[in-house]
Amino acid sequence: MSEKPVLLQVGQVTERMTARFEAEFTVHRLFGREDRAEFLAEVGPSVHAIATDGHWGVPEDVMAACPNVKVISSYGVGYDAIDADGAAAKGILVAHTPDVLNDEVADTAILLWLAVSRQLVPSERWARSGDWEAKGAYPLTRSVQNRRVGILGLGRIGQTIAERAKAFGAEILYHSRSEKPVDYTYCADLVDMAQRCDVLVCITPGGAATQHLVNAEVLAALGPEGILVNVSRGSVVDEAALVAALESGALGGAGLDVFEQEPKIPDALKGMDNVVLTPHVGSGTVETRQAMGDLTCDNLSQFLKDGTVLTPVPECKALNG
Ligand code: NAP
Ligand code: 8YV
Numbered sequence: 001m002s003e004k005p006v007l008l009q010v011g012q013v014t015e016r017m018t019a020r021f022e023a024e025f026t027v028h029r030l031f032g033r034e035d036r037a038e039f040l041a042e043v044g045p046s047v048h049a050i051a052t053d054g055h056w057g058v059p060e061d062v063m064a065a066c067p068n069v070k071v072i073s074s075y076g077v078g079y080d081a082i083d084a085d086g087a088a089a090k091g092i093l094v095a096h097t098p099d100v101l102n103d104e105v106a107d108t109a110i111l112l113w114l115a116v117s118r119q120l121v122p123s124e125r126w127a128r129s130g131d132w133e134a135k136g137a138y139p140l141t142r143s144v145q146n147r148r149v150g151i152l153g154l155g156r157i158g159q160t161i162a163e164r165a166k167a168f169g170a171e172i173l174y175h176s177r178s179e180k181p182v183d184y185t186y187c188a189d190l191v192d193m194a195q196r197c198d199v200l201v202c203i204t205p206g207g208a209a210t211q212h213l214v215n216a217e218v219l220a221a222l223g224p225e226g227i228l229v230n231v232s233r234g235s236v237v238d239e240a241a242l243v244a245a246l247e248s249g250a251l252g253g254a255g256l257d258v259f260e261q262e263p264k265i266p267d268a269l270k271g272m273d274n275v276v277l278t279p280h281v282g283s284g285t286v287e288t289r290q291a292m293g294d295l296t297c298d299n300l301s302q303f304l305k306d307g308t309v310l311t312p313v314p315e316c317k318a319l320n321g
Helices: 013-026 038-046 060-065 084-089 103-115 120-129 133-136 156-166 190-196 216-222 239-248 286-306 314-319
Strands: 004-011 027-028 048-051 071-075 091-097 146-154 171-175 201-202 228-229 254-257 275-277
Touching: 004 013, 004 060, 013 027, 013 286, 027 103, 027 156, 038 048, 038 060, 048 228, 048 286, 071 286, 084 314, 091 286, 091 314, 103 120, 103 171, 103 201, 103 228, 103 254, 103 275, 103 286, 120 133, 146 216, 171 190, 190 216, 216 239, 239 254, 239 314
Parallel strands: 004 027, 004 048, 048 071, 071 091, 146 171, 146 201, 201 228, 228 254, 254 275
Antiparallel strands: none
16 A cells, blocks of 8 residues: 655644545644644655644745645635745645635624624623613614625625625625625725725735725724724734724724734723624634535545645636646
8 A cells, every 4th residue: 555645734623624634644733742843844844735724824934844745725715824925936736715604704794793783792791690670771772774884805705794784784885906896886995985884894815915904094984983893814903003993982893703913812802892802713613614624625635636626725726737
């Protein structure tokens, strides 16, 4: 029997993924090791494939230690933690998991919007703590019906969010670098869009090109009644400016699934009743993580069969067969 190719597993995966990896590869796990440098020096040259995710990506020391890697399969759609241009230049195929998580992440965005606007967390606390009996009815909240929803990044997930928002009677505005063939209102300028909408939902990729797109000026334009929802990457929003805008009342509220220094969340945000926080769980259901995991493994299996992957990142499409 011929030797199996070697896979380096950078982050944590599910048991189902582990079983698939082990059926086809000799697997080396980097996750949780304390002897990282020695381990990489020892196994790196034998590594043929890397499995990672959007959080761990492929750090520079891993890339440098694996000169013979041919394919990187990431368990997630966002790949800002992988140098895809650098990989493509070396002939390394990078695959990710687009589309299979659109519905879940869109649900999370809507969940955060509704929770902030209807004050789910403080009103639930009011019910649970006995305040209802002691103090009476909870104060009125703001409706999500017939709002202007601005989507920053009208891609696969952004369009899915827009479809859901329409069910609440929303008028959809969007900002991205290029106008899309859709019936929504394109805003070439993000500050202009923030001024015109009630809710701003961030769903662009992360990375240098989108770093702090949502800054103090955008937040001020969204205004004291405005709500920011971020399900993209923490880097897209200037978190210090966000805290300042919420503290001063310049911004009405925020629903946040992603943060600049995950898993750290600024204490100031944790203390605010007009903020809803989730720990980067946009795609985090059993069903969707299974679909993402299967696609991560399918990409590797396909690569072993014919040297292509099913869902390459755009930077690697030209390399894919
Ligand atoms: P996508 O289909 O590639 O859509 C991205 C959109 O962002 C495109 O419409 C693109 O349009 C726009 N965009 C890119 N760069 C921009 C810029 N500099 N300024 C303005 N708009 C820009 O990606 P997707 O599948 O919808 O995923 C989007 C992102 O969601 C992922 O990359 C990931 O970071 C995040 N995500 C988060 C979670 C979570 O758990 N919270 C889960 C999945 C994904 P133009 O090219 O025309 O600008
Ligand atoms: C994952 C994500 O949680 O797909 C993405 O871009 O952010 C999430 O679905 C992430 O890949 C870490 O596993």
